[in-house]
Amino acid sequence: MPRNLLLIGGGHSHVEVIRRWGLAPEPGVSVTLVSPDRHTPYSGMLPGYIAGHYGFDECHIDLDAVCMQAGVTLIGSSAGEIDFSARVARCCQAPDQPFDILSIDTGSTPVLANLPGADRYGIAVKPVAQFLEHWAQLREAAQTAPRPLHVVVVGAGAAGVEVILAMKHRIDFDKGRAVFTLIGDGPAILGVHPRGVQQRFMTIVQDQQITVRLDTAVERVSAGTLLLRGGEKLAFDEVIWVTGAAAPAWPRTSGLQTDAAGFIAVDKHLQSLSHPGVFAAGDIASMMDAPRPKSGVYAVRQGPPLAENLRKALRGETLLEYRPQTRALALISAGDRYAVASYGPLALSGAWVWRWKNRIDTAFMQRYRAAG
Template structure:
């Protein structure tokens, strides 16, 4: 009998509850915590293993960078969330799995037994694809690490001799929002630091068209926004190297820059290679429609670290958020000996993309709209989502 069959055949009891171990405090897992906290079952015990005790919400990152939010607005306190939901918290770093014994391996040499395990550990920067990126680039993923670097970057930017030529690499929604939000922040706050807003220059380099997965109207709207805000846009130019003073494309063009934000190329956490799980060519955990690993039914994965084999989707926070409910439902079902149900994420989602301040562009399929009211709607929706995990 396979490992998955054994798991499905037995249920927990109050004396020996089924052990569900969540690794990582990503968007899907915070929903699992809330779901099990609202509907506890004495036959199940939930444990969260995380190296970070708070987790940022990616949807509010542009507002934080723009200076429209405080740190507390965008972070979920995992200690408080675990305490409020009755979840055991283990502050540790995962390094691999012993699938035979069903143990999660930890960096301190210890291990943690599980009946079911779920991975929501995000992605890491793949800076090795651009020469000099590790030394001179600032990777945006993972977001938690970026925000630590962002505080240091702001301090440098506000110095009299600090960086003035800011470049972004990557023309997806994340890269566009980040650069425009940083511009908004600097131009607003520069005078308070004795600096002229005109001292700063901004540029974005993208290997293809800007916002390539969005419709033409959205792309043209941001081309116009970049022009109006004086941001240089270089499309269809792949970056070969980042130097201390410039970004160099494969065609040999040199763009002067002394602060470079990198939003391209994300990789799976390296330790997933020590799990023995089936991984795709980029190192992400292959999962089926039930979010279970293709070769170990005791292991689930969601968010950016998961590769949905039958329904592949881009690495976007919206899919991690929407994976939360089916993941919680299927973990509960599997723990109680019931059959997990398939989940098919929608192919298109509404994206509200910030233009830097309190203004946004809406994009979904052929849909295009823009206005201050869209930013207001986005803020209302983001704050409503955050209240679910902060006001418990």
């Protein structure tokens, strides 16, 4: 009787699971990936794609090719509820998918809760495919606009800063017309990074004539207007939400144990605390005894131990323990081919940091291209 390994979401951890499966398939196991996207964007290169440094194929993993190479069936759909009594995942655009062992790597989306109007006006940076479609339209609009468009990015963490600098770089290159505002609700941009990194980016955004609004909370959105805490109104033509990481409702409503924010609670084996045989990795997972920020670095690092433990679970063997690194190197790009390295208290910057980042990122992508 063949056994079913079901993978939901083609995120950074699962692409490595699939690649490794292709190198050593497990006899008698059929593997299925459920993914609404046929291309996984590699987050490290996304700002470079927005800025125009990379083409689509350079920074997207072709799931069709990777799955075909590994003998994995790709189902083009998103998954919703999990029915644990029937042991199936309900799919929105496909029949229910059965599983013996289940793994979830579906990422996160910007936090829009408590922001009335945010889902109607403006666009969230994730799902990435929708954002990129919108970005293409915005670039066009900036070229034909009779006056400069006012583009507002809400969220001044690393992703928000990278996105606004990348957009500014590209629109300038296109000779488009736009002015930019970056809004953060804390006292500094890049709040979790050392002061040296914050200061370097403050200088860069100011040199780019980007207006920065700190300690500024958006309370409500209507057509063309942000209502800020304190009552101020800010007019915009485009607003982009890059506001942290939120979880979908379906893991919790399916009965999986989650943390307070709705992310799937997993142990040191990346296995659900409530459901043995169910695994999760990347942003959607919360390692309850070793919490880490939601970042692609951790999702990538979880790929190999997840692959190993899925195999062990299928064989009924003892699972491996995984301990994530305590610190991660962040290489944050600044629109032009320039980047800042942030590691613990350290800050280093220059065109050489961008070249270093580019080497790491292209080597990462090469792994999946070679499989294609």
